Amino acid sequence: MDVRTAAPDAPQAEGDLRSIAWHALPVEAVTEKLGTTGDGLAPDEAGRRLERHGPNQLPAPPPRHPLLRFFAQFNNTLIYFLLAAAVVAAAIGHAVDAGVIVGVVLVNAIVGFIQEGRAEAALNAIRDMIAPRARVLRGGRQHDADARSIVPGDVVLLEAGDMVPADIRLLRARTLKVNEAILTGESVPAEKDERPAATDAALGDRHSMVFSGTLLATGQATGIVVATGGKTEIGRISAMIGEIRTLETPLLAQINRFGRIFTGLAMAASVLLMAFAIVVRAYPWSDALMIVVALAVGAVPEGLPAVITITLAIGVRRMARRNAVVRRLPAVETLGAVSVICSDKTGTLTKNEMTARRIATAGRESLVAGSGYAPDGTIGEAGAGMSPSETELVRSALLCNDAQLVEAGDRWTALGDPMEGALVTLAMKAGLHPETERSSWTRIDEIPFDAQHRFMATLNRNPAGGSRIFVKGAPERVLAMCARQAQANADAELDAGYWRERIATAAAGGERVLGFAAASAPAALERVAFEDVETGLVFLGIVGFIDPPRDEAVAAVADCRSAGIAVRMITGDHVDTATAIARQLAIADDPKAMTGAEIDAIPDEDLGAVVETVSVFARTSPEHKLRIVRALQGNGHVVAMTGDGVNDAPSLKQADVGIAMGRKGTEAAKEAAEMVLVDDNFATIVAAVHEGRTVFDNIRKVISWTMPTNGGETICVVLAILFGLALPMSPVQILWINMILTVTLGLVLAFEPAEPNVMRRPPRPRDAPLVTGFLAWRILFVSILFTIGVFGIYEYAVRTGESTQAARTMVVNTIVVMEIFYLFNVRYLHMTSFNLKGVLGTPAVLVAIGVVVMAQLAFTYAPFMHALFDSAPVGLADGALIVAIGVITMLILEAEKALMRRMGALRPVET
16 A cells, blocks of 8 residues: 555554554654654644644753752751861851862852753753654645654655664665664664564664664654654653652761761760769869850861861872773762773773674684774684685675775774674785775676665776675575575585574574675666566675674673672673673673563562573663662662663663763763763773772772771760869860861871772772761770870879970870871871881872971960960970871771781771
């Protein structure tokens, strides 16, 4: 039935349109259901449908006022905690420190505000992917229409280079190939034709449909619009992104938990202590208040959040040097906790460069060395040479071919179809020069590739006047056109069973396969027609192609496995191809595979067990990827997800760390991700995980170094009140210690390099506390050491007749010296600090110690500092005693560390 004569019936209701499997319907049924003809809708009918269905654009959610988005950033326990610290600092008259804390709060709020804006930009990036203009038929006449005015039932005309404006069921297609990478992730353009597809066909197999936002690579087509705006495939993805709430990162969750607990304990302790001082010790109200302020200043680690932020920022800079651009600061630390990496295959784990891997002729099969489009490598065993049959096969592959290779520096790229580019590379490896061969065998005519007949044919004439037809295409199709096969000496009867076995072997290895044939033609033939090639060809052989794994990806996967990180391949490619690559990469000892259709049959409650054992997920849709990521997170994993297309954006946003490709990634993917790979390389992800673990180690070091200082000061204040003793430090001196150490020694730990075993540890659990059992013990133990040092030196100073000012100055210097020696101890959490690198320190450590020493000399001996902080000079002998206390502290802590290692307390996830 000619679609031009189909009678227009009333279209089905809008709700019904969304449930119809348009790809599986014949053309006549499509036109009937949509109430249209091949001449298109009448203009007035198109107007009515536009009112009913709405414009062809993705719906924008109601925007939240920027002020509301900004103030929402303050609704956080840690922020309340910081603001309380600022109030405390201001209450004792230290406005500068209070200003710094408020500045940290504002910076955090601004960063969060900007990040939320970027998340909204992810939706806007998808909305912008709908084509702005389109050619439509209305009333039998062509119109150049605004794509927003397209409605279901419109007939759209498409040609190579056009962006598809809506989801369209094809009426006619000629040599049509469509780049659907943004939806399916496949690097090779999909072949399209108007024949109905299977009802249960995956998105990548719906050959009778083209989808909004995809790009026509070759050919022409006419089709009927079946979905517009938010009802298209790209619209579904946009809706999924809008429904996903960004997960709280492990570090933020831990800091919030720590902040809640710490704030509650600090407030309770302050109230109790103040009550004890007034009721039991009969302190005046104002004196008790000042003592509680001193306690709060000693307890609250005001500079810790700022130092953690700086540590993360340094991690961002280090990752940028390794081709990983971090768009969201907490993602740096989250990378260190990743336990599963879900990766796309094409271009990330593989080169995204098709390579001819296998040649099979009658009686001989040869493997091809080399990878990518660079013409380096041999065919078969070195020195064996090519057989005449193989040479004929390779020549036909070069001549029945429209691709060209381009060399730019040391990089070769293909212009044209990737598989045809691989065939040109194959010819060059065989010693054939493309320009020479193509000029010697002049092309006279051709039958372009068409998805319906699944082959391409060329008519070529050589200088001697002989003509020959070369054919390439789907191997089963080309075999059906042949009666004989090429042999070493003469053609022989076709052995179809042999060739089916060779094709199956190549396919089992994950290879895409093309078949090749040839036939002599009359010298006078000027046009090649279907009747010239339908029968009577001589089958030359097959070539198997594969997108080979990146060499560095193989090593990176091995690093992941040694670090306890599982790798899951999630791809839109065919299951056999994906499984073969997974085996080459050694993603698992025996990688198990599953298709998207099989995932559909598994309920959510059972999917969690499946994702722990399956390593390869093929033919997946955006919904499948999202379900896989959520199932892994439900099992307690911290998930990193890579992607480049619009289809990846929902799962990128759902993952703990979304990683977009910088070269081939769409703007929608980049906006939804926390990190962008400049080089699209899986090995860069592993390098980023290495940096993430280093960052978390350094954050732990900052905490384990900072908290004992605060703990020691707090214990000193509490003991002084409980036992009616004089405060060994004044509140303003406590603040001086916190300020001078936080901006110097506390900061240098952010610059620490990775410890040697950082990638030989298992990832820490998602619910691992920020302060582990060992870290709590270390804080308590060191706090007690500091308390002993404080009261010991204070008692010594009083007994030797020193004034209160001099005694307190010795206490301040003792704390600072103990912190310097403790810094060298804490630089290595997993090994002894008594090594050459540990003793020498880093440039940052040495500079910071120099600054602290100069500051303490000023604090101790400068008259203006005496006036500000009520300090006094210290004698040389007393100074030597203070340094000795620092050395003793270091020896005790190293002995404790060695004992803990022997007891097994320094497990990687504990420290």
